[in-house]
Amino acid sequence: MDEKKQPIEAPSQDEQLELFFYHFKHNFYRAEQVYKRLSKKKGNFSFKLELNKEKGGKVSYNVPDEQTAKEFAVSMSRFLLPDSSLNIDNLLRTLQQLSTDTEYQDFLINVNQCLNKVKEGQFPVIMNNKQLRADDVFVELSSNVLFANDIDAAKYLDKLRNDPITGNLKWSLYYGYCLDVFKILSIIIDYLEKHDIHPPRIDRKNHCIFCKTTDGNFSSVEHVIPESIGNETLFLPRGYVCDNCNTRISKLEQDFVNSLPISMVKIFFGSVGKKGKLPSAKFSNVHLQRISPNAITMRYHVGAKSIPKATELPEGGYKLKLSLTTQFNPHIIARVLFKMGLGIVATDRGREEALHPRYDPAREYILNGGHFPNRLAIFKESHPSNVSKIEGAINNKEGTFIHFELLGARFIIGLEPNPKNMINEQLLDQAYVFDLWKDKPEPLHGSVKRTS
Numbered sequence: 001m002d003e004k005k006q007p008i009e010a011p012s013q014d015e016q017l018e019l020f021f022y023h024f025k026h027n028f029y030r031a032e033q034v035y036k037r038l039s040k041k042k043g044n045f046s047f048k049l050e051l052n053k054e055k056g057g058k059v060s061y062n063v064p065d066e067q068t069a070k071e072f073a074v075s076m077s078r079f080l081l082p083d084s085s086l087n088i089d090n091l092l093r094t095l096q097q098l099s100t101d102t103e104y105q106d107f108l109i110n111v112n113q114c115l116n117k118v119k120e121g122q123f124p125v126i127m128n129n130k131q132l133r134a135d136d137v138f139v140e141l142s143s144n145v146l147f148a149n150d151i152d153a154a155k156y157l158d159k160l161r162n163d164p165i166t167g168n169l170k171w172s173l174y175y176g177y178c179l180d181v182f183k184i185l186s187i188i189i190d191y192l193e194k195h196d197i198h199p200p201r202i203d204r205k206n207h208c209i210f211c212k213t214t215d216g217n218f219s220s221v222e223h224v225i226p227e228s229i230g231n232e233t234l235f236l237p238r239g240y241v242c243d244n245c246n247t248r249i250s251k252l253e254q255d256f257v258n259s260l261p262i263s264m265v266k267i268f269f270g271s272v273g274k275k276g277k278l279p280s281a282k283f284s285n286v287h288l289q290r291i292s293p294n295a296i297t298m299r300y301h302v303g304a305k306s307i308p309k310a311t312e313l314p315e316g317g318y319k320l321k322l323s324l325t326t327q328f329n330p331h332i333i334a335r336v337l338f339k340m341g342l343g344i345v346a347t348d349r350g351r352e353e354a355l356h357p358r359y360d361p362a363r364e365y366i367l368n369g370g371h372f373p374n375r376l377a378i379f380k381e382s383h384p385s386n387v388s389k390i391e392g393a394i395n396n397k398e399g400t401f402i403h404f405e406l407l408g409a410r411f412i413i414g415l416e417p418n419p420k421n422m423i424n425e426q427l428l429d430q431a432y433v434f435d436l437w438k439d440k441p442e443p444l445h446g447s448v449k450r451t452s
């Protein structure tokens with residue numbers, strides 16, 4: 001943000017605890033949704049070990065549905081990977097702060113003992129005189145398969161296939177560990193609910209930055225960037241967005257993430273959304289689906305015309321060239337970007353700033369649609385990456401311009417009616433620019449013809 005930025009007070013310990021607790025529950029419910037989907041599939045997680053004197057041992061494992069099982073592992077990785085803030089050990093330490101009640105503290109000690117057993121695995125496996133532990137196996141397979149790039153993952157999977165006993169043992173430990181820790185988390189959530197244990201309630205004024213209401217329900221924290229393309233650290237605290245607006249906006253966000261260019265870049269780098277599903281996108285002629293964090297399938301329909309083309313770059317990564325189709329509605333894109341923009345004004349400059357009348361036209365546009373007297377620029381080229389970030393210049397006299405880079409797709413908006421987003425030859429060359437004061441904005445064209 002610009003140099004006039006006023007420092008916002010760092011969150012207090014109670015605020016940090018509130019946010020941590022929110023993250024915990026949010027990620028648990030996401031994993032629970034995948035777990036429920038998994039339970040509906042035929043078959044069970046199972047593991048079979050056969051010993052035969054002549055042929056040696058044979059181990060096989062079975063998962064109900066490979067795709068959903070992977071989504072479950074991705075959801076659970078928030079609790080199981082050591083570098084995650086929600087890592088189960090860190091989680092249990094933080095939960096100790098919620099109450100000094102002896103029964104509760106004893107409960108946590110029991111949970112910890114149970115967890116230590118679970119980390120060792122559902123069955124003892126000694127390999128090369130070393131015990132194979134479930135927690136180590138989870139980290140090993142996650143970093144070498146689930147979150148590795150596809151080439152490294154393929155090599156590693158080949159290695160595992162050449163040694164099927166070890167491979168199948170490891171996958172059994174891997175999924176067994178996900179399930180066991182999930183069960184422990186369910187027990188914790190039940191206990192906390194039954195005994196009404198929660199972080200201290202923070203006395204915070206309710207004032208919605210979108211509709212300005214101070215009444216009604218304010219029950220949740222708001223993600224500044226939609227979750228499925230998200231930056232999981234950018235939040236508006238409870239009290240900043242009313243439940244009504246939250247519901248209205250989340251419908252709009254659905255349309256946004258399912259429309260170009262986000263629908264395309266999220267296939268490459270988006271993560272599991274609210275329901276824990278990996279991203280997929282249907283275009284008129286092709287269906288793209290992320291089948292694990294490192295693999296995508298493409299299914300073409302007969303008579304396919306054009307889709308956004310991805311080119312592999314020599315230095316690694318991809319470049320996408322965007323061509324817009326007729327179903328494309330710039331107002332949907334713009335309204336969600338405006339929502340994120342106002343959110344970033346609130347997190348960076350404080351809620352009072354976001355409530356300033358200069359942003360009233362933006363509020364009206366976000367909630368009710370229609371027109372907005374400024375422009376939207378969507379860059380034609382994106383370099384898909386796993387980063388989503390927002391940068392802006394917030395200035396009373398020179399307008400509020402916000403730059404977005406969402407998984408590599410880039411946009412600029414002007415959050416105030418004036419001044420207008422400047423257009424020049426260079427911008428028109430690189431971006432589709434739309435006048436948002438029109439009903440059906442068409443991309444603007446440059447005035448000078450090019451010869452190359």
Ligand SMILES: [Zn+2]
Pocket residue numbers: 208209210211212213241242243244245246
């Ligand atoms: Zn509201």
